[in-house]
Amino acid sequence: MASQISRRKFLATLVGGATAARPLTARAQQPAMPVIEFLSPLSETQATLQLVAFRRGLNDEGFRERQNVAIRAERKV
Numbered sequence: 001m002a003s004q005i006s007r008r009k010f011l012a013t014l015v016g017g018a019t020a021a022r023p024l025t026a027r028a029q030q031p032a033m034p035v036i037e038f039l040s041p042l043s044e045t046q047a048t049l050q051l052v053a054f055r056r057g058l059n060d061e062g063f064r065e066r067q068n069v070a071i072r073a074e075r076k077v
Helices: 007-021 048-060
Strands: 035-040 070-075
16 A cells, blocks of 8 residues: 555656656747838839938948848838
8 A cells, every 4th residue: 555656656656757858948939020011102113322321321320131131112102
């Protein structure tokens, strides 16, 4: 009789073992990359100079395309 383990003690041991088996380092979730849209009534080829200046201005402020910001150019009429 003494060799039998109670259900409560068994579950506590099971949960404790599962907790110990988890990796000690948790992976941090990466924040979503912000998207900046460049809207223009011009086509992308017609707005090339404006897009270059827009990207240069963002770069001067510390925003690096595909590193910490995504830039999407769209034609809106």
